[in-house]
Amino acid sequence: MKTSGEPSWISDLNEEEIEFIKFFILSSGSIKELATIYSTSYPTLRKQLDKLIQKIRISERKENDNIIQLIQQLEKEGRIDQEIADTVVQEYGKSLNCLIVD
Template identity: 35%
Template sequence: MKNNDRPKWMMNLEKEDFEFVKNFVINSGSLKVLTKYYEVSYPTVRNRLNSVIERIKSAKDNEESSLVNYIRKLAIEE
């Protein structure tokens, strides 16, 4: 998949975020398993997941506001 074919929310993620998401999916979304994999506490893994979630939401919010602004611009100009 080319970069320009990826959803915008993916562009907000770092390489480490993708690795985390990959491990999360491979381990069926079990934070408990990830604590063992990364050898960290549950709150640490949960904070990491929350951080990834916020990056994804941020990209979605930006994308939606861009669409709203575009529609407004069309409505004003037309």
């Protein structure tokens, strides 16, 4: 679940993805320059960037998803415990992550 005021999509990223975003910003959004930093081709980095975009969109979708909001509401009301709520949300999130295409 969301922590410390940061957007939830950030907590869904791994260290490698956060580093990619950092270098993307430092290269002023130039995939060409990023390709030089990573010593790889433009199409490879474009594909990686597209996958990251999909991951962020799915994360935002999860945040606004009615099922997740329902589970969180049930947990707030004490109708299910936090561990069950977290497990259901996490597993549901995994199923949404399957929407990311390579």
